Amino acid sequence: MSALTASTDAAASLAPTDRASGKAPAARTSRRRGPLDWVRAHVLATTAVLIFVFLLAPNVVMFVMSFNAPVGKYNYIWHQFSTDAWRHPCQVGDICQHMGLSLEIGVVAMIASTILGTMAAFAMSRHRFRARPAVNVLLFLPMAAPEIIMGATLLTLFFSTIGSGSMGFWTIVIGHIMFCLSYVVVTVKSRLAGLDPTLEKAAQDLYATPRQTFLKVTLPLVAPGIAAAALLSFALSVDDYIVTKYTAGDQITFPLYVYGAVQRSVPTQIDVIGSMMMLVTMTGIAGMLVLGRLRARRR
Amino acid sequence: MSAQTVNVGVPPAPKPIGEPDLPERRKRNRLPYLLLAPTLLWLIIFFVVPIFTSVSASVQEGSLDQGYALTWRWANFSDGWSQYNGQFGRSLLFAFLCTVFCLLMGYPLAYFIAFKGGRWKTLLMALVIVPSFTSFLIRTIAWKTILSDNGVVVHVLNDLHVLNFTSAIGFTVGNHVLASPAAVVCGMVYNFLPFTVLPLYTSLEKIDPRLHEAGADLYCSPLTTWRRVTLPLSMPGVVGGTLLTFIPAVGDYVNAQLLGNPNTLVIGQSIEHEFLQDSTGYPLASALSVILMAATLAIVLLYVKKAGTEDLL
Numbered sequence: 001m002s003a004l005t006a007s008t009d010a011a012a013s014l015a016p017t018d019r020a021s022g023k024a025p026a027a028r029t030s031r032r033r034g035p036l037d038w039v040r041a042h043v044l045a046t047t048a049v050l051i052f053v054f055l056l057a058p059n060v061v062m063f064v065m066s067f068n069a070p071v072g073k074y075n076y077i078w079h080q081f082s083t084d085a086w087r088h089p090c091q092v093g094d095i096c097q098h099m100g101l102s103l104e105i106g107v108v109a110m111i112a113s114t115i116l117g118t119m120a121a122f123a124m125s126r127h128r129f130r131a132r133p134a135v136n137v138l139l140f141l142p143m144a145a146p147e148i149i150m151g152a153t154l155l156t157l158f159f160s161t162i163g164s165g166s167m168g169f170w171t172i173v174i175g176h177i178m179f180c181l182s183y184v185v186v187t188v189k190s191r192l193a194g195l196d197p198t199l200e201k202a203a204q205d206l207y208a209t210p211r212q213t214f215l216k217v218t219l220p221l222v223a224p225g226i227a228a229a230a231l232l233s234f235a236l237s238v239d240d241y242i243v244t245k246y247t248a249g250d251q252i253t254f255p256l257y258v259y260g261a262v263q264r265s266v267p268t269q270i271d272v273i274g275s276m277m278m279l280v281t282m283t284g285i286a287g288m289l290v291l292g293r294l295r296a297r298r299r
Numbered sequence: 300m301s302a303q304t305v306n307v308g309v310p311p312a313p314k315p316i317g318e319p320d321l322p323e324r325r326k327r328n329r330l331p332y333l334l335l336a337p338t339l340l341w342l343i344i345f346f347v348v349p350i351f352t353s354v355s356a357s358v359q360e361g362s363l364d365q366g367y368a369l370t371w372r373w374a375n376f377s378d379g380w381s382q383y384n385g386q387f388g389r390s391l392l393f394a395f396l397c398t399v400f401c402l403l404m405g406y407p408l409a410y411f412i413a414f415k416g417g418r419w420k421t422l423l424m425a426l427v428i429v430p431s432f433t434s435f436l437i438r439t440i441a442w443k444t445i446l447s448d449n450g451v452v453v454h455v456l457n458d459l460h461v462l463n464f465t466s467a468i469g470f471t472v473g474n475h476v477l478a479s480p481a482a483v484v485c486g487m488v489y490n491f492l493p494f495t496v497l498p499l500y501t502s503l504e505k506i507d508p509r510l511h512e513a514g515a516d517l518y519c520s521p522l523t524t525w526r527r528v529t530l531p532l533s534m535p536g537v538v539g540g541t542l543l544t545f546i547p548a549v550g551d552y553v554n555a556q557l558l559g560n561p562n563t564l565v566i567g568q569s570i571e572h573e574f575l576q577d578s579t580g581y582p583l584a585s586a587l588s589v590i591l592m593a594a595t596l597a598i599v600l601l602y603v604k605k606a607g608t609e610d611l612l
Binding site for chain 2: 048051058061062116120126127139152153155185235246255275277
């Protein structure tokens, strides 16, 4: 409950100027709003900018530090500009093999969870059936459960069935599919909910078979949602540390490598690979946005 | 989590339950179950069943070499609690602080984007998600650079004598920010802030801005308008946001490991240590995770009941 009262404090600090404004003379109504609105927007905007700095600073620091030539084993403190790490990103240990493993797992988990989750999303949004509320809860729970619970319980399942020796690639994939499924269902479901149902009716009026309606009308309209779900599950999988840790056996994915590196040495290459991930994602999303704009304009 | 999932695990058998009338209707009723079957099976086998295997593991006894046997050793729970109650307390405290700070920072941000964002709304929301475009571990390590002893943050805090105060209450250690509870909470707030902002934004964005004008027309000060109109309408977002922050924060131990010190150990670190580094720790670690699961579920149910929002799902 105290989290709720805390939000009241937030608002109090957020709008200290407003309290005074309430007592401002009611005359000059037209002019009163202008400057005060500016002040309020200013306080709020400053807060927002500061929070954005807080949110984005680590990404900027990561990018800057990828051009660092650190003293010693830990790339924590800026020393000297260097592009060495960018020219030789794979030169430290097996860093690129670990990244490769993460990408492989990510692709398999993405394909499986997108297919299964999309099917489930269609069932959930197009059909009313008796077990629906219960299924809703089951789909929601993995998103709400702390990751360590999923990881630790999965470990006991694998340990008591196949033994710790046989854990590896596929047990990681199983865990990743498990926690990606719910996100895929939610994402595709929200896209389906936003669809205009009259479009499918129109297709049927034009003598399209249910199959044709699905392939030529429904699927293309849902496709952006499915693509978003696929990207999300890929990102979740590649970035996952906790569940992976408990299901990995002796496999080392990129997050496991980074986590372990903090104990031994943090090479600049870690920041380089992080920056590459960021640049690739940003270019991809920018590309999709531009493509969407162009397509919309052509229509 | 067990109490709730037990009910959930039973119903979704892929058989038609519809009233036995027309065969056509029966066929239509089977389709959703066919579509759902793989997902449900996956979640039941790899999410629900593991809860039972871990409860079973938590009352076993043995070691990695000799194997583990189910001996109904309930003492694992009391052992785990007496050995690690400090870690449990710290996990809950850190998660609570993280949730409070996330709300304090997330509400103004979501409010700003929803009501002042204008045509930049989508772009600003994208900026909230941009950090997650790269590995969260690397970003957490970047905090080591930002909060390092010769960084700007520590200098400013030192000059303002803030660190003297925070060190006095045990939140930082000496003139450093790193390797302290403050750094852990900072990292957690940073990692979970988007989880607070997204639901808050969703519920704030639905509010008609004309309601603010109506409040002003009825001689409410902006603050009163916020308290009596905006806040009640955004409560689903507040409840959803705090839950989405608190639940993962309780189990998080990456921040405590990377930004903390040996005195900031949280329960996640103990569970991982017992599971993966201690050859006899398997039952104890299972007991710890069962306790964590039950505690989290109890807190969440209590909170949801108190907050009284039923349309969460």
